[in-house]
Amino acid sequence: MTEATEVGGRVKSGRLVCSQSHSFPIVEFIPRFVDAGHYASNFSSQWDAWPELLSLYDGYGERFTKETRWGSDLSGAVMLEAGCGAGTFTPFAAATGATVVSFDLSQGVEANYRRSGHLDNVLIVQADIFSIPVKKTIFDYVFCFGVLQHTPDPKAAFLSLATCLKAEGKIAVDVYTMPPAGHPYEILWKNKYRARKLVRSLSDETILKLVKGYVNLMWPLVKRLAAKPTDRRRKINRFFLFDDYKARLPGMLESRYQSFAKLDIYDFLGPAYDIPATQAELQGWFKEAGLSQIDVHPGYNGLEGRGVR
Structure with missing residues (x-):
């Protein structure tokens, strides 16, 4: 290790050098072995x-x-x-x-x-x-x-x-x-991959902005359907990429469901690869x-x- 700077007994910055003279930076306490743009x-x-x-x-x-x-x-x-x-x-x-x-x-x-x-x-x-x-x-x-x-x-x-x-x-x-035919999540997964095709050419930032706006727009309906859950109501929500968060996330505060929905749908649409x-x-x-x-x-x-x- 070279150029090491310690804070609180931990190395905050420096460089790791291997026996073949390859060098990797330590930035904010974390050794970095990759470049940006991945x-x-x-x-x-x-x-x-x-x-x-x-x-x-x-x-x-x-x-x-x-x-x-x-x-x-x-x-x-x-x-x-x-x-x-x-x-x-x-x-x-x-x-x-x-x-x-x-x-x-x-x-x-x-x-x-x-x-x-x-x-x-x-x-x-x-x-x-x-x-x-x-x-x-x-x-x-x-x-x-x-x-x-x-x-x-x-x-x-x-x-x-x-x-x-x-x-x-x-x-x-x-x-x-992929869920089999007739599975409760079949419609959600099919529509997820359809939606991925629609946003494929968009930047991460644009997809994130769209997801946040979409969830905010749909949330009153999602909450209404989830208030009295039935198989039909769950299917409607899943058609629009929302889930039964109370059943899926036991113990999570309901006040966090909307934020989780944004994270979840962005996780559906944002990744460069989604290969089941x-x-x-x-x-x-x-x-x-x-x-x-x-x-x-x-x-x-x-x-x-x-x-x-």
Whole structure:
């Protein structure tokens, strides 16, 4: 490390230099291994617009526990969190006692640092899932939630993560999948992809502005339909890309539903990539990675999968 400046016992700025003389900056306490202008720029806009919204909701702790199934005490282990965003899952990973290396391609790492950067067992870096700046086969646990479908090649992204596992290491991921015919979310997903085609040529800033205006315009109707929920009323809301937030987000304050709707719909429309997978495809990725004890099934985010090196 060169040019290091410390604040409060932590390196705020400096440069990391490897044995081959490659140099990477540390900016605002975060090592940066990527340049600006990447495919995840919309997520930077997303976390800038709603930096703390998901940190105010504890339901993701339950999701972390149920998706990983790793237990609550992982003291002494080393864990990799891929695609941390603003840090929705980071504090729950850190609470296990493991040393957590948490990375994301977007500027969401800055919101994550504000939330979890003070923790002694958390290291937050900005990096690319296709070029993870760590030694291979050193992690006891790897997880990646809400990310794979938003990469240009979900399978390659998964295989990149799998190389980070040590022998007997465990991995847990999820990925979007298309709901089958007749599923309650079928109409929402179909209309999401139709809407994505309409905004494909627009900038992140324009999409964000449109989403905020659209939600504000529609919200009185959405609230009215949600006040007395029935299957028909939910279907109408989902036709317009809104969800039953009370059922989906138990424990979240109703006053935050409108902000969540904006984040949710922007998350539908903003990403450069949205590539769902089938259950057979996800199982195939695990097999190609040479993993065992493979468990792939419908879950929180569409499909979830677990395996062991």
